[in-house]
Amino acid sequence: MSALKLTQIGNSVGVILPKEVLARLRLAKGDTVFVTEAANGGVMLTPYDPELEEQLELGREFMREFRDTFRQLAK
Numbered sequence: 001m002s003a004l005k006l007t008q009i010g011n012s013v014g015v016i017l018p019k020e021v022l023a024r025l026r027l028a029k030g031d032t033v034f035v036t037e038a039a040n041g042g043v044m045l046t047p048y049d050p051e052l053e054e055q056l057e058l059g060r061e062f063m064r065e066f067r068d069t070f071r072q073l074a075k
Contacts, residue, residue, distance in 0.1 A: 004015045017027070025047050027033065038044045063070065
């Protein structure tokens with residue numbers, strides 16, 4: 001674990017992420033990151049949109065439920 005300092009960026013406050021963290025998260029300048037609440041009361045920084053993941057899972061469930069219908073339509 002490493003400590004990061006908050007810094008003034010224009011009228012906002014931000015955190016500068018070290019190159020190692022950017023590489024580990026596979027992030028580059030201009031990418032979007034998402035902050036979500038963790039189970040332990042903390043926060044988690046991730047490059048993956050949790051809402052998109054939820055929507056994809058709903059789509060997968062729908063496709064599993066109607067698998068036979070999709071097979072018939074594909075003929």
